[in-house]
Amino acid sequence: QVQLVQSGSELKTPGAAVKVSCKASGYTFTNYAINWVRQAPGQGLEWMGWINTNTGDPRYAQGFTGRFVFSVDSSVSTTYLQISSLKAEDTAVYYCARKTRGTYYADYWGQGALVTVSS
Amino acid sequence: QSALTQPPSASGSPGQSVTISCTGTSSDVGAYNYVSWYQQYPGKAPKFLIYEVNKRPSGVPDRFSGSKSGNTASLTVSGLQAEDEADYYCCSYGGSNNLVFGGGTKLTVL
Numbered sequence: 001q002v003q004l005v006q007s008g009s010e011l012k013t014p015g016a017a018v019k020v021s022c023k024a025s026g027y028t029f030t031n032y033a034i035n036w037v038r039q040a041p042g043q044g045l046e047w048m049g050w051i052n053t054n055t056g057d058p059r060y061a062q063g064f065t066g067r068f069v070f071s072v073d074s075s076v077s078t079t080y081l082q083i084s085s086l087k088a089e090d091t092a093v094y095y096c097a098r099k100t101r102g103t104y105y106a107d108y109w110g111q112g113a114l115v116t117v118s119s
Numbered sequence: 120q121s122a123l124t125q126p127p128s129a130s131g132s133p134g135q136s137v138t139i140s141c142t143g144t145s146s147d148v149g150a151y152n153y154v155s156w157y158q159q160y161p162g163k164a165p166k167f168l169i170y171e172v173n174k175r176p177s178g179v180p181d182r183f184s185g186s187k188s189g190n191t192a193s194l195t196v197s198g199l200q201a202e203d204e205a206d207y208y209c210c211s212y213g214g215s216n217n218l219v220f221g222g223g224t225k226l227t228v229l
Binding site: 035037044045046047050059061062095097103104105106107108109110111112 | 122151153155157164165166167171176208210211212216217218219220221222223
């Protein structure tokens with residue numbers, strides 16, 4: 001069965017960096033892209049962008065350029081979200097979600113990774 | 120790209136039908152038949168509910184249906200059940216490989 005398993009919760013201080021992982025199983029990894037979606041506490045879903053797991057090409061939404069980097073290691077079927085120069089407003093749950101090539105929806109989701117930024 | 124507009128809340132009694140709207144623009148909802156819907160329980164990951172306006176993935180009850188007219192998409196939940204109480208989010212393709220979510224609607228089953 002398709003599964004996306006994300007890394008655990010992180011507590012970071014402002015200015016630090018964090019790397020969230022999303023390990024896929026149950027399907028051919030490079031046949032599907034991975035979306036990243038942010039959900040701040042008590043807020044809605046916000047699309048951050050996606051990465052082509054076959055080529056490694058990322059696509060970032062407006063507002064998620066510069067400090068946010070998507071990467072992939074297909075040898076371990078894992079995608080990564082790295083956020084640098086963390087700010088308090090980056091505190092959120094970050095979800096990865098699978099995207100079928102040529103379509104625009106997210107069918108399977110990871111369980112989410114809570115990143116808390118606090119001094 | 121601005122978030123799609125959803126009502127913050129909706130409600131209905133068990134057995135009734137409720138419809139949640141999702142209003143975008145002629146650049147997103149109105150331009151493409153790539154509207155999807157997600158259900159989210161508190162503290163849980165979203166669940167895929169509807170894709171390409173009105174298609175249901177396998178396993179999603181046919182009580183859930185989607186439609187679109189102009190720049191507004193809608194999710195209808197028929198035969199409301201207590202377990203349908205959750206947050207619902209719409210999402211649309213906005214061109215140039217961009218997606219945009221709605222602000223979410225909290226559905227209460229009275």
